Amino acid sequence: MLYREAGQFKxxxxxxxxxxxxxxxxxxxxxxxxxxxxxxxLFADQYWLKAILIPVxxxxxxxxxxxxxxxxxxxxxxxxxxFMAVGAFGAYNFMLRIDGMPFLVAILLxxxxxALVGVMFGLPSLRIKGFYLAxxxxxxxxxxxxxxxxxxxFSNYSSSGVITAQEIEILGFAFDGPQSKYLLTLFVVxxxxxxAKNMVRSTTGRSWMAVRDMDVAAEVIGIxxxxxxxxxxxxxxxxxxxxxxxxxxxxxxTVEPEGFNLDLSxxxxxxxxxxxxxxxxxxxxxxxxxxxxPIALDVFVPMLLGDLVSSSFVxxxxxxxxxxxxxxxxxxxxxxLARLWQIGKEKLRLWxxxx
Amino acid sequence: MQFFFEVLIGGLxxxxxxxxxxxxxxxxxxxxxxxxxxxxxMVFFAALTFVGFLEILPGWTGWEEGGRAVFWLAFVLSLxxxxxxxxxxxxxxxxxxxxxxxxxxxMATIGLTFLVEGIAQGIWGANVRGLNLGIADVxxxxxxxxxxxxxxxxxxxxxxxxxxxVAALALFFQYTRIGRALRAVADDHQAALxxxxxxxxxxxxxxxxxxxxxxxxxxIWGARNGVQFALTFTALKALPVLILGGFTSVPGAIVGGLIxxxxxxxxxxYVGPFVGGGIESWFPYILALGFLLFRPEGLFGEKHxxxx
Numbered sequence: 001m002l003y004r005e006a007g008q009f010k011x012x013x014x015x016x017x018x019x020x021x022x023x024x025x026x027x028x029x030x031x032x033x034x035x036x037x038x039x040x041x042l043f044a045d046q047y048w049l050k051a052i053l054i055p056v057x058x059x060x061x062x063x064x065x066x067x068x069x070x071x072x073x074x075x076x077x078x079x080x081x082x083f084m085a086v087g088a089f090g091a092y093n094f095m096l097r098i099d100g101m102p103f104l105v106a107i108l109l110x111x112x113x114x115a116l117v118g119v120m121f122g123l124p125s126l127r128i129k130g131f132y133l134a135x136x137x138x139x140x141x142x143x144x145x146x147x148x149x150x151x152x153x154f155s156n157y158s159s160s161g162v163i164t165a166q167e168i169e170i171l172g173f174a175f176d177g178p179q180s181k182y183l184l185t186l187f188v189v190x191x192x193x194x195x196a197k198n199m200v201r202s203t204t205g206r207s208w209m210a211v212r213d214m215d216v217a218a219e220v221i222g223i224x225x226x227x228x229x230x231x232x233x234x235x236x237x238x239x240x241x242x243x244x245x246x247x248x249x250x251x252x253x254t255v256e257p258e259g260f261n262l263d264l265s266x267x268x269x270x271x272x273x274x275x276x277x278x279x280x281x282x283x284x285x286x287x288x289x290x291x292x293x294p295i296a297l298d299v300f301v302p303m304l305l306g307d308l309v310s311s312s313f314v315x316x317x318x319x320x321x322x323x324x325x326x327x328x329x330x331x332x333x334x335x336x337l338a339r340l341w342q343i344g345k346e347k348l349r350l351w352x353x354x355x
Numbered sequence: 356m357q358f359f360f361e362v363l364i365g366g367l368x369x370x371x372x373x374x375x376x377x378x379x380x381x382x383x384x385x386x387x388x389x390x391x392x393x394x395x396x397m398v399f400f401a402a403l404t405f406v407g408f409l410e411i412l413p414g415w416t417g418w419e420e421g422g423r424a425v426f427w428l429a430f431v432l433s434l435x436x437x438x439x440x441x442x443x444x445x446x447x448x449x450x451x452x453x454x455x456x457x458x459x460x461x462m463a464t465i466g467l468t469f470l471v472e473g474i475a476q477g478i479w480g481a482n483v484r485g486l487n488l489g490i491a492d493v494x495x496x497x498x499x500x501x502x503x504x505x506x507x508x509x510x511x512x513x514x515x516x517x518x519x520x521v522a523a524l525a526l527f528f529q530y531t532r533i534g535r536a537l538r539a540v541a542d543d544h545q546a547a548l549x550x551x552x553x554x555x556x557x558x559x560x561x562x563x564x565x566x567x568x569x570x571x572x573x574x575i576w577g578a579r580n581g582v583q584f585a586l587t588f589t590a591l592k593a594l595p596v597l598i599l600g601g602f603t604s605v606p607g608a609i610v611g612g613l614i615x616x617x618x619x620x621x622x623x624x625y626v627g628p629f630v631g632g633g634i635e636s637w638f639p640y641i642l643a644l645g646f647l648l649f650r651p652e653g654l655f656g657e658k659h660x661x662x663x
Contacts (some may be wrong), residue, residue, distance in 0.1 A: 050451070070458075076458060091361055092637050104444075104625060124644055124647065124648060127647065127648055127651045128647050128648075129651065130457070131390050131457070131461070131602065132598050132651065132652070132653070134461075134645060135594045135595065135596065135597065135598045135640070135643070136640070136643070136644050136647060138591075138594060139637060139640035139641050139643075139644050140639055142636045142637035142640060143637040143640070143641065144635055144636070145635060146637050150631040150633065151631075158376030185608060186456070207572060233581075235662075269465075270380065270460070270462070273458075273459070273462045278460075284365075312476075312481060313477065313481075314476075316473045316476045316477040316481075317472030317473065317477065318473070319469045319476070320469070320473035320477065321466065321469070321473075321474055322466075322469050322473075323466045323467060323469025323471075323472075323473060324466070324470055325466075326462065326463070326466030326469070327447070327448055327463050327466040327467060327470065329462075330452060330459055330463045330466065331448075331451040331452060332456050334459050350659075
């Protein structure tokens with residue numbers, strides 16, 4: 001009854017081409033952003049901001065990046081963490097080596113570095129497809145981490161490549177508390193998510209999807225494969241790079257290349273699979289799920305089983321539950337949480353008269 | 356020159372071990388089209404189960420510890436565990452996911468990886484264990500005396516086991532009824548179904564065979580480096596072997612393993628010092644990538660034909 005688009009006529013091209021064509025969606029998104037930008041920083045405590053909300057936002061951004069590549073352009077990648085590392089170390093070096101570098105520009109430049117590297121490692125995608133490509137992207141994963149450790153210039157000659165992010169200061173305001181860092185992260189993530197949402201329905205996004213569905217057919221109807229695939233790699237790596245820079249600056253603070261390992265890449269892949277492949281909304285849902293699940297298991301398993309079990313058993317149980325849940329999710333809803341969301345919306349449209 | 360040959364042979368022999376793990380991947384990919392990331396976890400699970408049985412069996416049966424009877428009983432029981440794992444995988448993971456896109460199945464096997472790792476450590480504990488197969492890890496004196504090349508007898512034994520295993524698998528595929536059915540399924544699922552080959556049984560069999568290969572690989576790797584969590588990373592060693600040899604080719608896995616093993620060791624010794632070492636982690640991937648640029652379906656993979 002409430003969620004219905006009847007009566008919303010689109011009388012101009014602008015109205016027809018909005019990112020969120022339905023009024024209720026627009027209101028919903030604004031309310032959501034308002035809630036997270038105004039209410040959350042006021043009431044959430046430090047732990048929630050630092051350990052849950054900031055990582056969820058950052059991983060959402062990385063998941064959007066991977067989703068652009070895998071979900072929209074159909075190129076399976078297992079190297080997203082490495083592109084995050086490039087972004088983090090890129091931003092660090094720009095901040096370090098250029099005096100008075102504005103923070104926001106630095107993270108964007110870090111993202112650009114990641115985009116360049118991404119294009120380089122995306123070149124094989126023109127020849128290689130499917131799982132062969134996925135394994136080939138592992139080359140990026142291992143090579144980049146290795147290079148960041150071995151080439152000491154990147155980490156300003158610190159031991160084993162550990163870098164400590166500089167203080168963030170924008171227009172004289174120091175972002176040092178969790179609240180301000182959270183708001184900064186939220187701002188960057190919301191802007192980039194809206195851009196992504198807009199991009200995937202543009203010409204670029206549509207040609208990505210055509211290539212995903214069948215690249216030979218896409219080529220036949222006149223989509224330039226090389227440009228399309230490489231832009232997908234570039235944009236995806238850019239998003240991952242910015243996420244990596246935020247990861248270093250607003251979340252962890254001190255990072256080492258080994259932190260951006262294959263496990264993290266898999267985590268991001270899980271986020272998009274559980275959240276929904278080919279969905280911006282799904283990236284957020286998936287990131288929230290994957291970040292919250294281990295924390296929830298940490299809290300609830302000892303609570304339910306008490307002191308009956310040892311801590312090593314709990315950690316094994318976590319592995320089992322995590323693996324089991326992933327399999328379970330794939331079986332029950334292979335299209336991810338975003339699909340559930342969509343079904344919910346369809347139901348809501350018909351409610352309360354479904355027949 | 357002697358040093359070169361020593362490195363080369365050492366590399367080839369470790370390549371055999373990579374090939375063993377890659378073999379498990381190939382079997383499953385051929386028969387079911389599933390890219391089974393859990394193969395490394397299966398190696399770990401198999402080795403841990405084997406060692407675990409070796410430890411507890413003398414207590415149960417009263418047989419002498421380290422005896423032959425215990426060894427074979429442990430082997431058979433571990434094999435049974437792998438068969439149970441295969442049946443469970445087919446029933447709870449593969450069957451519900453029939454007709455899903457390959458990436459979904461791939462993700463499911465990553466989930467399976469966590470599951471198997473957790474179960475293995477939950478049952479047997481996470482301690483590093485030694486495994487003694489009764490094969491001495493000493494240089495062969497004959498090679499030492501005549502050519503002055505250091506080759507471990509254990510490596511030769513491992514290579515021999517791998518060769519026997521591959522030969523046995525080849526015979527199994529070529530000359531048995533089940534083997535023929537497996538090849539039929541690998542060629543064309545639908546055609547195989549339509550002539551009455553039960554797909555489910557085939558999947559169980561092929562996962563069980565992959566489990567057997569994992570058990571052998573796990574025993575050899577475990578005897579070499581200890582049975583520990585690091586065994587799961589054997590999967591990462593096997594991946595470049597796979598893309599180099601082609602996902603669908605058993606000979607490809609062997610040849611790929613040899614190429615990767617040899618070139619990786621040679622690169623580490625001759626190129627490594629110039630760039631700071633530690634290139635073993637990525638060199639195989641870059642090498643395989645180089646090969647792929649010329650043959651996108653691997654050395655022996657099936658040519659991919661797109662129909663629009």
